[in-house]
Amino acid sequence: MLSGQPWLILRRFWPLSRELFGSISKRLLSFAELSFGQYGADWSFFPKWLLLILFNWMKVMRETGLLNRTLLILVVCFPLFTFSQAPEKIIFDTDMGSDCDDVGALALLHQYVSEGKAEIVAEVYSSGVVPYGAGVIDAINRFFGRSDIPLGASHGNEVGDPVDKMLAEQMISDTSRYGNRIVTNTDAPEQVGLLRKVLASQPDGEVTYVTIGHTEALASLLNSGPDQYSPLSGEDLVEKKVQRWVALGALNAGNERGDLVKDWNFFFNGTADYTRTCLEKFPNEVYFIDGGSDVMTGQGLQHLGKGNILYDAYVSWLDNVFDRTLEDQRSSWDLLAVYFAVEGKGSYLSDRGPGYLEFSSEKGCRWIQTEPRGNQYLISQREGIDEAFSEYLNEKLAMIEKDY
Numbered sequence: 001m002l003s004g005q006p007w008l009i010l011r012r013f014w015p016l017s018r019e020l021f022g023s024i025s026k027r028l029l030s031f032a033e034l035s036f037g038q039y040g041a042d043w044s045f046f047p048k049w050l051l052l053i054l055f056n057w058m059k060v061m062r063e064t065g066l067l068n069r070t071l072l073i074l075v076v077c078f079p080l081f082t083f084s085q086a087p088e089k090i091i092f093d094t095d096m097g098s099d100c101d102d103v104g105a106l107a108l109l110h111q112y113v114s115e116g117k118a119e120i121v122a123e124v125y126s127s128g129v130v131p132y133g134a135g136v137i138d139a140i141n142r143f144f145g146r147s148d149i150p151l152g153a154s155h156g157n158e159v160g161d162p163v164d165k166m167l168a169e170q171m172i173s174d175t176s177r178y179g180n181r182i183v184t185n186t187d188a189p190e191q192v193g194l195l196r197k198v199l200a201s202q203p204d205g206e207v208t209y210v211t212i213g214h215t216e217a218l219a220s221l222l223n224s225g226p227d228q229y230s231p232l233s234g235e236d237l238v239e240k241k242v243q244r245w246v247a248l249g250a251l252n253a254g255n256e257r258g259d260l261v262k263d264w265n266f267f268f269n270g271t272a273d274y275t276r277t278c279l280e281k282f283p284n285e286v287y288f289i290d291g292g293s294d295v296m297t298g299q300g301l302q303h304l305g306k307g308n309i310l311y312d313a314y315v316s317w318l319d320n321v322f323d324r325t326l327e328d329q330r331s332s333w334d335l336l337a338v339y340f341a342v343e344g345k346g347s348y349l350s351d352r353g354p355g356y357l358e359f360s361s362e363k364g365c366r367w368i369q370t371e372p373r374g375n376q377y378l379i380s381q382r383e384g385i386d387e388a389f390s391e392y393l394n395e396k397l398a399m400i401e402k403d404y
């Protein structure tokens with residue numbers, strides 16, 4: 001599949017293409033009349049006739065100055081068609097509101113969509129204790145003019161950060177401010193049904209499932225049974241449609257001492273057993289993303305200003321939790337997962353090599369560097385690139401247009 005960029009360029013060149021083919025076809029027709037007049041209907045002259053057409057076509061193009069312009073089109077478009085990647089199909093699973101890097105991650109993902117590098121297949125807010133994250137996601141989608149992205153949410157209240165750190169309730173309860181239609185989770189479809197519906201309609205093996213929060217939605221999807229959307233079990237549906245799971249989780253599991261560690265996303269707020277289920281049942285490749293603590297982002301959103309949901313959500317969280325401003329910025333754990341899902345390791349991330357994640361809901365997890373068991377990969381941030389990575393991500397955020 002082609003990204004949008006080459007088509008945009010072709011559209012720009014369309015008037016020129018019409019001029020080119022209009023002029024040439026007219027000259028060609030008159031030349032064909034001449035040729036057949038000379039050689040009649042004797043098909044033994046056909047190869048010679050073709051050569052003459054080609055020669056004359058080039059002559060016409062050179063005379064009309066179109067040859068150079070045609071070559072220009074080919075030079076511009078060929079690399080784009082050859083090297084442009086298909087947009088990554090992403091399911092974005094977040095605990096929006098618990099931290100502000102979820103806002104940065106969704107902003108970055110939308111920017112990738114604008115660049116033709118990603119497609120957001122679905123979004124889920126898999127926290128139920130504070131039920132306002134779905135409203136923030138809806139407001140962000142609407143800012144980008146993408147309110148049609150399927151958005152589901154947890155309808156339970158057992159998993160999730162118990163504190164509304166972003167003051168999301170205040171931000172999105174008055175729907176006139178950001179135009180959101182969703183306020184609480186139950187205004188959005190229940191997450192597992194939505195995920196099954198969306199996955200059933202996707203081509204096989206193309207979706208990347210990104211978790212930057214809890215693992216409850218993915219575990220519940222894997223445990224689900226056949227329904228009106230698909231006769232497949234959750235495990236079979238995921239095996240067929242989802243090529244990989246990219247998880248912001250298992251942070252510091254690759255520590256040199258081999259200590260068992262517990263990170264926020266995989267262990268806290270009621271998620272540990274759901275994570276274990278995901279690790280046991282997820283049938284395809286799994287990538288654990290480890291890094292982002294000292295990669296500071298937020299300043300790239302300054303240009304959007306007060307009244308913009310991305311700006312307001314970052315500022316609200318930083319002010320409420322740390323009494324800080326956007327200038328102080330925030331760690332970028334979740335942005336790293338989105339970066340990897342769309343751009344791969346790039347210049348900032350590296351693969352730790354073969355191994356697997358040892359996991360105990362009670363004791364913690366650690367990366368065992370040995371023969372691979374399953375398809376698990378630990379992706380770590382490279383040494384000494386905190387500042388360069390911050391700059392890169394902030395530049396991406398700064399590209400977000402003020403008006404969509």
Ligand SMILES: [Ca+2]
Binds near residue numbers: 094212213
């Ligand atoms: Ca998060």
